[in-house]
Amino acid sequence: MLMPEGVAIDGITGAVSPATVHYTKRLSELRELFQDREAVESEVERLHDPIVYEVAEYRKQGSDIFFGTTTMSPGRVGSEYYMTRGHFHERPNAAEVYYTQHGDGILLLESRDGQSENVEMQPGSCAFIPPGWAHRSINTGSEKLVFVWMCNIAAGHDYGDILKRGMRKLVVARNQLPVLIDNPSWGH
Numbered sequence: 001m002l003m004p005e006g007v008a009i010d011g012i013t014g015a016v017s018p019a020t021v022h023y024t025k026r027l028s029e030l031r032e033l034f035q036d037r038e039a040v041e042s043e044v045e046r047l048h049d050p051i052v053y054e055v056a057e058y059r060k061q062g063s064d065i066f067f068g069t070t071t072m073s074p075g076r077v078g079s080e081y082y083m084t085r086g087h088f089h090e091r092p093n094a095a096e097v098y099y100t101q102h103g104d105g106i107l108l109l110e111s112r113d114g115q116s117e118n119v120e121m122q123p124g125s126c127a128f129i130p131p132g133w134a135h136r137s138i139n140t141g142s143e144k145l146v147f148v149w150m151c152n153i154a155a156g157h158d159y160g161d162i163l164k165r166g167m168r169k170l171v172v173a174r175n176q177l178p179v180l181i182d183n184p185s186w187g188h
Contacts, residue, residue: 007067011101011123014071014146017187021068024054032163035077035170036186043077050075052082054112059153060126072105072139079172085167086136086167088112090156096129097124099148104141106178110134116169118180134162135159138171140178145159156160 008017013135025047027055031040043050057068075082086108089096098107098121105121111133119127121137129135139145165187170179 014069034112039078094155103145
């Protein structure tokens with residue numbers, strides 16, 4: 001029988017205690033996501049391969065859900081803001097929830113049939129990610145973006161489609177403000 005357990009989540013740092021998994025993604029691991037590959041290499045060198053985001057998660061053995069935090073650093077490569085890899089779920093009927101605790105960002109979503117949507121990520125906002133929608137988080141602020149996520153353990157992650165063809169939209173800085181534009185490299 002599963003027993004209840006309290007899990008502490010720090011809304012400013014994203015720390016999860018107890019955490020069962022923790023990993024980081026550095027800029028060099030995300031180089032394929034950005035349009036300006038020369039700018040990526042320059043930033044990797046100049047900033048000593050910074051951490052773009054880190055994930056801390058909590059999984060209870062035998063449970064059908066898990067949850068955790070993603071903590072994203074502020075930053076840009078060229079005009080593009082730091083972002084997560086983005087993924088579909090392997091299980092087509094799996095939804096997910098993101099609850100923003102700190103910072104500002106945009107949750108970029110794309111359905112398999114080509115619809116694009118976005119949801120503002122601000123403290124206190126809770127985003128519902130329906131089944132069948134790819135999702136990518138983008139830190140558009142000057143501070144860390146921290147959000148809690150929750151989904152079914154069996155949802156799985158399918159990074160392949162997004163890595164191969166990108167997402168249809170990009171979030172870029174124009175006059176220091178985030179703007180959603182069509183991805184000129186989508187599908188290539």
